[in-house]
Amino acid sequence: MAQPSAYADPRRELVSLLPRLRRFALTLASDLAGADDLVLGACSKLRTGELPDGAQRLDLHLFASMRMLAAAHAAGGPAERRPSEPSACQSLVLGAPEGLAASFLLVEVEGLSYAEAASILDLSVEDVASRLCEARLYFATLAPDVKERRA
Amino acid sequence: MKMSRDTRAFRLAVSRQLDGEIADPGDDIVELKKAHLHETRETMTFGNLRGREIFDDILKEPVPLDLVRRIRSGPQTRKAVRIPSPRWEVALTIPRVAAACLLTFVLGGGLGYMAALKPAAPPSPLITDAGDPWLDDVVAHYRTFSRMEGRLAELPASEPAAIIEWLLGNTGVNFRIPDLSENGLTFIGARMLVAGGMPVGQLVYTSADSEVISLLFRKNRPNEDGFSELIRDNIALVSWKSATATYVVVGPSSAASLDEIAAKAAGLI
Numbered sequence: 001m002a003q004p005s006a007y008a009d010p011r012r013e014l015v016s017l018l019p020r021l022r023r024f025a026l027t028l029a030s031d032l033a034g035a036d037d038l039v040l041g042a043c044s045k046l047r048t049g050e051l052p053d054g055a056q057r058l059d060l061h062l063f064a065s066m067r068m069l070a071a072a073h074a075a076g077g078p079a080e081r082r083p084s085e086p087s088a089c090q091s092l093v094l095g096a097p098e099g100l101a102a103s104f105l106l107v108e109v110e111g112l113s114y115a116e117a118a119s120i121l122d123l124s125v126e127d128v129a130s131r132l133c134e135a136r137l138y139f140a141t142l143a144p145d146v147k148e149r150r151a
Numbered sequence: 152m153k154m155s156r157d158t159r160a161f162r163l164a165v166s167r168q169l170d171g172e173i174a175d176p177g178d179d180i181v182e183l184k185k186a187h188l189h190e191t192r193e194t195m196t197f198g199n200l201r202g203r204e205i206f207d208d209i210l211k212e213p214v215p216l217d218l219v220r221r222i223r224s225g226p227q228t229r230k231a232v233r234i235p236s237p238r239w240e241v242a243l244t245i246p247r248v249a250a251a252c253l254l255t256f257v258l259g260g261g262l263g264y265m266a267a268l269k270p271a272a273p274p275s276p277l278i279t280d281a282g283d284p285w286l287d288d289v290v291a292h293y294r295t296f297s298r299m300e301g302r303l304a305e306l307p308a309s310e311p312a313a314i315i316e317w318l319l320g321n322t323g324v325n326f327r328i329p330d331l332s333e334n335g336l337t338f339i340g341a342r343m344l345v346a347g348g349m350p351v352g353q354l355v356y357t358s359a360d361s362e363v364i365s366l367l368f369r370k371n372r373p374n375e376d377g378f379s380e381l382i383r384d385n386i387a388l389v390s391w392k393s394a395t396a397t398y399v400v401v402g403p404s405s406a407a408s409l410d411e412i413a414a415k416a417a418g419l420i
Contacts, residue, residue, distance in 0.1 A: 014222050016385065016404050022218070023209045036218050043222050089208040101202075107170065108199055109206045114172060133166035133195075139205070140198030 014043050017059055020110075024063050026093045027101035028070035032084040038066040038073075063106070064120045071122075096138055103128050104135035165191050169199070214404075219387075285347025286399075289367060290386050292344050293401045297363040303355050304340020314341040318352035324368045324396040328354060329419035334412050335359055364402040364409070366416050371397055389413040 014021075021042070025035035042065035046058075086094055093101050099121075106117035107128065118128045165188070167173045296303065306314050311328055319325060321343055328338060336356035344351050351369040358364060371392065387404040390397065391413065398420065400413040 015219060015387075018214045018219065018222065018404065019210050019212075019385070022212075022214060023206060026209065036215065039218065040221055087209075087212055089205045090212065092205050093209065104202050105206055109203055114170070129167050129172065130163060132170070133163045135202065136166055136169075136195045136198030137162070138198070139202035140194045142201050142205070144201065144204075 013058055014046070017062065020059060021062055021066070024102070024105060025066050026090055027096075027105050028066060029094070031094060032086050032090065034073070038069050041069045042066045060116070060120060067102075067121055092142060097134070100131050100135035100138055103131035104139070107132055161187070162191060162195075166195055169195055285349065286388065288344070288346035289351070289388070289399060289401060292346065293365060293386055296342065297365075303357070303363060305342045307340040308338045317341070318343060321350045322352045322368065323370050324352060326352070326368060326420050329366065329416045331356055331412060331415060334408065334415055336364055336412065362403055364400065364412060366420070367399045367401065368396050368420070371395055391417050
């Protein structure tokens with residue numbers, strides 16, 4: 001669903017998007033604290049500036065912003081962070097081979113096209129297709145009983 | 152695991168076909184791997200299901216209160232990503248170490264003295280999550296009933312005396328019906344539910360945007376931890392306790408003023 005570029009209260013939008021933003025951040029980070037840092041960083045950048053004219057959807061804009069922050073962070077090397085314990089499902093995503101879970105999430109779960117996912121992840125469409133295939137094979141190896149049930 | 156180029160191409164083609172990106176995997180590839188086509192499709196489909204399950208479950212994880220607060224409350228106080236900066240190399244000499252020790256001692260002593268002068272404050276509420284069955288029930292109930300337009304209340308707002316008698320008699324919690332009109336909320340009526348094995352009273356309000364905001368209360372349980380605020384998926388909860396009862400305001404996580412509503416309700420109920 002397309003969202004208008006001009007939105008009344010960014011905080012309201014951001015809070016409602018938080019679970020999805022955090023989920024995507026998990027596919028880019030190496031731990032929970034790193035994922036939260038990415039979410040905070042992307043939201044902070046948004047609050048200090050306008051949503052770019054070209055950006056039609058706030059969620060996709062934030063996804064791309066987190067991907068850029070993750071790349072900058074990776075270039076800077078590991079940072080010291082407070083320890084936090086991931087859930088079983090979070091661990092499975094954090095433990096996935098690098099780059100696979102993000103492609104899977106965007107295409108299979110968020111419903112984006114290969115081209116949209118490629119744009120967010122700064123990859124070619126072929127790379128997205130390849131990572132998606134690898135991700136499916138990876139998730140197929142995970143036993144169903146590892147899943148954690150919550151309300 | 153080492154894969155041949157053909158196997159990789161075959162799997163990739165099957166994967167793309169699952170997404171409708173290509174019509175079929177290609178005659179030459181299919182011919183080559185015909186025997187594995189069904190098995191590979193099944194594996195890919197199972198991988199899809201498992202991946203979706205995992206990501207769906209992650210969406211239900213509570214979002215840390217700290218993260219919600221930072222995003223709700225304006226500018227950041229810390230940068231989210233640490234940009235690499237030149238390392239400060241300071242030579243450790245005996246005078247520098249001695250000065251640092253002295254400074255630490257003086258600051259620590261001063262802070263300790265000031266802390267001792269302050270009266271003991273009650274500990275701030277803990278954010279316990281989330282595996283609490285009564286909160287699970289509250290969230291599940293909210294998710295279900297808040298979609299029932301026209302059937303939000305069991306007793307309508309026009310019967311305040313009956314509401315108080317009904318909920319007081321069943322929950323044992325003495326309360327008033329807060330007027331939250333200044334917060335843009337209209338009182339719709341009351342409901343009762345059982346959460347965590349205990350009767351819970353519920354006052355139902357709606358906003359001008361048709362958001363459903365509920366104020367729930369129940370008797371305290373002994374040795375119960377409190378929580379102040381958490382978000383589960385798209386539902387937010389803000390809680391506080393009195394000497395005898397626990398209260399929770401529940402609403403959509405997009406309702407940025409939920410904590411203000413809770414503060415107002417706490418003073419009125």
